Amino acid sequence: MAHWDLLNDDEQQRLGQRAIDLFVNVRWEAANGFSLSDEMTMLIAAEASLIALERPADSFRNVHAVVVHPTTMVMRGQHSQVAGVASDDPIAIIGQADPTGPVLIAWDAATHQARHPEEGNNVVFHEFAHKLDMLIGIANGTPPMRDVDQEQRWVGACTGAYERVVEGRSKALRSYAGVNPAEFFAVATEVFFDTPMLLTSHEPDLYAVLADWYGQDPAARVPRT
């Protein structure tokens, strides 16, 4: 997990404990005859724990099970991959989170992305961000806020950045962020933790509200020697 070397001793210690808590408290399953080692489970648990490291300890109380697939899954049923366009065609996915079912993760994507944050994609950050969003009902791109001020700043920053994605003008967020506000938050979370310098230079207002909400400043982190 490339992010590990960016954390100080205190953060590493707390991240380790959070990951163990998830390891113990969540039901981890391997799909389709796949087998899941403790190391694999701990990698996913540690990545999930990173994004919520400065959030309340029970932030993943709505995560009851994680099903790890060896590789890409096929999803059927209506979905949208492009803003405003719904489809019934089967689609390849590397992860999924819904309000009641387990979180689904494709292992090959998760392990590759854990080593390559520079690519700006992270299915574990993405799906667990959806679960944070779902802490107050359905995912709508606005996770639980401290107060009205924080929510107003959040909505203001996200609205501008979301419009730039929808209009194809975003220099920091991939087009999938324009499908709906929930996907926007999940994709923004990936970029915030994986390529924070890119996000802070192109979308400073969005970076600021994410830093405030997550309680972390990834752009300020430097690799330890």
Ligand SMILES: [Zn+2]
């Ligand atoms: Zn998503």
